[in-house]
Amino acid sequence: MFAKVLGAQIRNEFPIFKNNEKKVNGQILPFVYLDSAVSSQKPTAVIQAMVRHMESDYGSVHRGAYGVSIRSSQQFEETRSIVASFLGSTVRAEQIVFTKSTTESLNILANGIAEVYLDEKSRIVTTAIEHHANLIPWQQAALRKDCELAYISLEGINSEKLKLNLIEAKKLITANTKVVSLAYVGNVLGQINPIEEIIELAKKVGALVVLDCAQSMSTHSEDLFALGADAIVFSPHKIYGPSGIGVLAMSEKLLAELPPLLFGGGMISSVTLEESLWTTGPAKFEAGTPAITEAIGLKSAILWLEECGRKRIQEHAQNLAHQFAEGLQKIPNIEIFSPLTGKETIIPFRHKKVHAHDLATILDYSNVAMRAGHHCAWPLIRSLGVDALVRSSFAVYSDSDDVEIALEAIKNSYK
Ligand SMILES: Cc1ncc(COP(=O)(O)O)c(C=O)c1O
The missing domain is CATH 3.90.1150.10 (Aspartate Aminotransferase, domain 1)
Structure with a gap:
C-alpha cells in the first residue's frame, strides 16, 4: 500500500x-507549476537530507582519512547502489557513473563510442525529434569520425501520427549501424517511443543502444538493461532531486572500453610526468570533486519517489x-x-x-x-x-x- x-x-x-x-x-x-518536464520541484525530504548532510557530515569523498570524509564517502557510494536498484535488479552499483547532467552523460558516451567503435564506414542512428543533448554530441562524433548520422523521422506531423516511423527505422538500422541513441519519452511531444522494437532492431545488427531517459525516469520503472540497453542516462533534477548531478549507467563492457572525457584527480591509477594510467570502474569517468551533497539528495529523491x-x-x-x-x-x-x-x-x-x-x-x-x-x-x-x-x-x-x-x-x- x-x-x-x-x-x-x-x-x-x-x-x-x-x-x-x-x-x-x-x-x-x-502557484500552478506545469513545467516539471524542464525540472521538478523538491520535497522537504530531499531538501532536509541535503541540509543535514552539509550541517553534519560534509567532507570531500574518497580523499580523507577523517570522520566527515569517511561518512560522506559512504553515503555517496550508498547512492550509487540505490541508483543501481532504481534502474533494475540486473544493474550493479559499479555500472553507475555520476556526472553533472544528462547532457554530460551523453557527451561522455558520444565521445567514447566515437573513439572506440566508429570509423568512416559507420552509421549512427538517432531520431529527428531528440533534445539537443542527444543530437549535438552525435553530430560532433559523426564529424570527427567522418561517418554517417541518420535520423528516424516522425510518421507524419498530423496530431494522430506523431510517432516514430518504424519502417524507416528498419531501413536505417543495418549492418554498418554501430549505435542507436534515442529518448524513451520525447521532451516536446511527450510521445512514448517504441524502444523495445528499436532495441530489437539494434541487437539484430550488433549495434549499441543508448537510451535518454531524462523524461521517463520519474514514471517508468522497467529494467532497460534487461531489455537490451547498453547505456542509460537521466537527470536527478527531473525526478524531484537536485540539479548539478547526472547519471550515466553503462554495461560493464562500455565501462571498460570507453575512454574518459575529463582528465584530472580521482580518475587515475598512476601518474608520472610522462604518462598517466586510468583507474577502472565509474571513477574513470568522475575526474574532479563530484557533486557530493547532490548525491545525498539524489538518494533521498529516489527513496521518496519509490514511496509514491x-x-x-x-x-x-x-x-x-x-x-x-x-x-x-x-x-x-x-x-x-x-x-x-x-x-x-x-x-x-x-x-x-x-x-x-x-x-x-x-x-x-x-x-x-x-x-x-x-x-x-x-x-x-x-x-x-x-x-x-x-x-x-x-x-x-x-x-x-x-x-x-x-x-x-x-x-x-x-x-
Ligand atoms: C529528453 C531530454 N534529454 C536531455 C535533456 C538534458 O537534460 P539536462 O539539461 O539535465 O542535461 C533533457 C532536459 O530537458 C531532456 O528532456
Whole structure:
C-alpha cells in the first residue's frame, strides 16, 4: 500500500508552493507549476537530507582519512547502489557513473563510442525529434569520425501520427549501424517511443543502444538493461532531486572500453610526468570533486519517489494531461501537438492568435508556470511548421484545480 496521496495533498511536502502563492487584488492565486518536464520541484525530504548532510557530515569523498570524509564517502557510494536498484535488479552499483547532467552523460558516451567503435564506414542512428543533448554530441562524433548520422523521422506531423516511423527505422538500422541513441519519452511531444522494437532492431545488427531517459525516469520503472540497453542516462533534477548531478549507467563492457572525457584527480591509477594510467570502474569517468551533497539528495529523491510509486505517478499525470488536452480542444484557436494516446504526461500546444512566449507571460499573471519556446529541439519544432510551442507537463503534485486554472487563463488570453 502506498501511504502518499498524490496531487494537492502531497503538495504540502513541497515548500515552493506555499512560498509562491501570489496575492492579487486581495485574492490568493495558488502557484500552478506545469513545467516539471524542464525540472521538478523538491520535497522537504530531499531538501532536509541535503541540509543535514552539509550541517553534519560534509567532507570531500574518497580523499580523507577523517570522520566527515569517511561518512560522506559512504553515503555517496550508498547512492550509487540505490541508483543501481532504481534502474533494475540486473544493474550493479559499479555500472553507475555520476556526472553533472544528462547532457554530460551523453557527451561522455558520444565521445567514447566515437573513439572506440566508429570509423568512416559507420552509421549512427538517432531520431529527428531528440533534445539537443542527444543530437549535438552525435553530430560532433559523426564529424570527427567522418561517418554517417541518420535520423528516424516522425510518421507524419498530423496530431494522430506523431510517432516514430518504424519502417524507416528498419531501413536505417543495418549492418554498418554501430549505435542507436534515442529518448524513451520525447521532451516536446511527450510521445512514448517504441524502444523495445528499436532495441530489437539494434541487437539484430550488433549495434549499441543508448537510451535518454531524462523524461521517463520519474514514471517508468522497467529494467532497460534487461531489455537490451547498453547505456542509460537521466537527470536527478527531473525526478524531484537536485540539479548539478547526472547519471550515466553503462554495461560493464562500455565501462571498460570507453575512454574518459575529463582528465584530472580521482580518475587515475598512476601518474608520472610522462604518462598517466586510468583507474577502472565509474571513477574513470568522475575526474574532479563530484557533486557530493547532490548525491545525498539524489538518494533521498529516489527513496521518496519509490514511496509514491512510479506507475502511480504516471497514471496520475496521464489523467491530468488527458483532462487538460480535452479542455484545450474546446478553446478556439488552440492547436495541440500530441499523439493524444492518453498515455502522455506532457501536452504541447500553441494559440494561433497569441505567440507562445506571450502566452507564457500572460499565464504567469495568473501564477501559472509553463515553458514556451523551442524546448531544445529545433529540428523537431521546425518540422512541425512552428517557431515555438507552449508545453504543459504534469507531475506528482499536479491536480485538477491546476488544470482548470490553466485552462481558464489560456481562455482569457485572447478576447
Ligand atoms: C529528453 C531530454 N534529454 C536531455 C535533456 C538534458 O537534460 P539536462 O539539461 O539535465 O542535461 C533533457 C532536459 O530537458 C531532456 O528532456
